[in-house]
Amino acid sequence: MWWNERVSIISRGFHGRRRPDSDRLPPGQYLVDDFPVLSAGPTPRVPLDRWEFTVDTEAEQTHRWSWEEFQALPMETPTVDIHCVTKWSKLDTTWEGVSLDVLFEDVETAAEYALVHSYGGYTTNLPLEDLLDGKAWLVHRFDGEDLEPRHGGPARLIVPHLYFWKSAKWVRGIRLLNEEWPGFWETAGYHNYGDPWREQRYEGD
Amino acid sequence: MTAEHLDGNALAGPLGEIFAVDVTAATGRCAGCGLTGPVASLRVYGPDPGLVARCPGCDEVILRLVRGPGTAWLDLRGTVSLRVNLPD
C-alpha cells in the first residue's frame, strides 16, 4: 500500500443468519427466518382493563377506545412485508387489527403530522397521510396468535411502508399536530421519514 | 435476541470510539431522579437500532448512541454530569 487504504478483513466462511435474497426486498435488506426483538427499554406490561388507545387532535379533542371498544371494531387481517432499519426483512407477515381509517372515521382534523406514543415512553413521528388510506393498522394478533408483549402486545401500530421503527410497539395513542415533532429514534440520528425504498435510514440520507 | 437488558459495561467499546478515556468507570448523575453511580451499572438496551442506557433507579433514558456509516450520534440529555477520573 502506498497510502492508507482501508482493507477489509474478511472472515473466511462467515455468512451470518441470512437467507437468500428476494427481489421484493428494498435496497440493503436481507431476509430472516426468525422475528428479531429490538427494544429501547423494559417491556411494558399493560393489563387489558387499564389499556386504552386515544387520538388527540390539534384542537384538543380526544377520541378514546377501551380494549372492549377496540375489540368491537371491524378487524382486518393484513398480510404485509416488514423492513427493519437494521437491515432484516420478513415477507408476508400476517396480522389482525383495525385499520387506522376506521379509527379516524369520526376524527375532525386539519393537522398534517402525527406523533405516536407508547406505554413505556417510546415515540415516533410521521405525516398523518402515512397513517391513512389503508397504510396502517392497530394490531393485536400476529401469525394467528395474540401479540406477545416482547413484540408489542397487547397492541401495536404497523405501518409497513416505512422502516419498522415507525410501527410503535405497546402503542397508547396518537397526537395530531400542526408541526412535526421528531420522536425517540428521529432525535437520535435516524431519518425523520424512513422510506425503505429510498434507503432513508439515518438523518441526512 | 431478546429485549432483556445488559449493563453499562456493554457501552465500553462503542463509547471508546468517541471518548479518549474509558467512561464505564465514570460516575454519572441521572437528570430524572438524581441517582449517581458508575456508567457500568446503567441498564443498557440495544445495540440495535441503537444503544439506550437507562437509570437503574428510575429507568429514565440517560444516554443514547446510534452508530451509522461514518457517523455516531450521542445524546446525553438524560445525564446531568459525568465525573471522569483522569491521570494528573
Added chain:
Amino acid sequence: MPPRLAWRPAELAAIADESGTARTLRFRVPGWPGHLPGQHVDVRLTADDGYTAQRSYSLAAPADGDLVELTVENFPDGEVSPYLTEVIEVGDQVEIRGPVGGWFVWRPESKAPVLLVAGGSGIVPLMAMIRARRQAGSRVPFRLIYSLRDQDRRFYAEELRRPDPGLDVTYLYTRSAPAGATRPAGRLLLDDLAEGGWPATFEPDCYVCGPTGFVEAAADLLVALGHAPERIRTERFGPTGGG
C-alpha cells in the same frame, strides 16, 4: 495518551475445546496494547459481501504480548458464536477492538480479599482474574463460586481441579448435580454465598458475572448478606450469555 480505539486485524493462532459446547480461541493481534483482567473486547466478522456482525467477549487470560484469549460458548441460534465455535480455523482472520471496560477489573495491587461469583459463561472474565493473580504471584485470598447447569458445562475444569494456593473453588449445579454431591441441584441461594463466599465483615471486593437474571439475583443476595453495594461489581452477559 493511549491510541483511540480502533478495529485491529486478528489471526487465530490456536484453538482448544473447553467443554462440549465451548472453545478457547487464542488470537494474535499485532500491536495489542495489553489489558487488565476483567476487560473485554468486541469481535467483528465480515462476510465477503460486506455483511458484518459483532459481539463482545471477555478476555479469558491476562495480558501476554500480542496474544488475546477468549472462551466462546456456542449458541446454535446465534450468529457469531456458531462461526467461532464450529467454523473458524487456525489462520483465519477477524477484527478485534479493545481492550474495553475499566470498571469490571481486578488489579493485582489491590489487597482486599476477592469473591468471584460466576453464572455459566460468566466464569470467563473471572478466570482472567484468577490467572492474573497467579501470574503476579499474588497471595490475595480468592474465593470462586461457580454456578452452572451441570458438570458437562464446566470451563477450565482441569485448571480449577488443582486451584492455586489461596484460591477456594465451590461449584454449584442448577439442573443436575453429580452423584455423591452434598448439595442438590438448584439455583444459587443465600446459603451458597454465605458458605462459599467471604463474610461481609472481611469487606471483600465482589465480582459477579453471567446472564442478567443470575447477576441480579446474586447481587441482591450479596447485599442481603451485608456486602456494601459499592464493593459489588457486576457484568451482565444477557439472558443466554452470548449469541
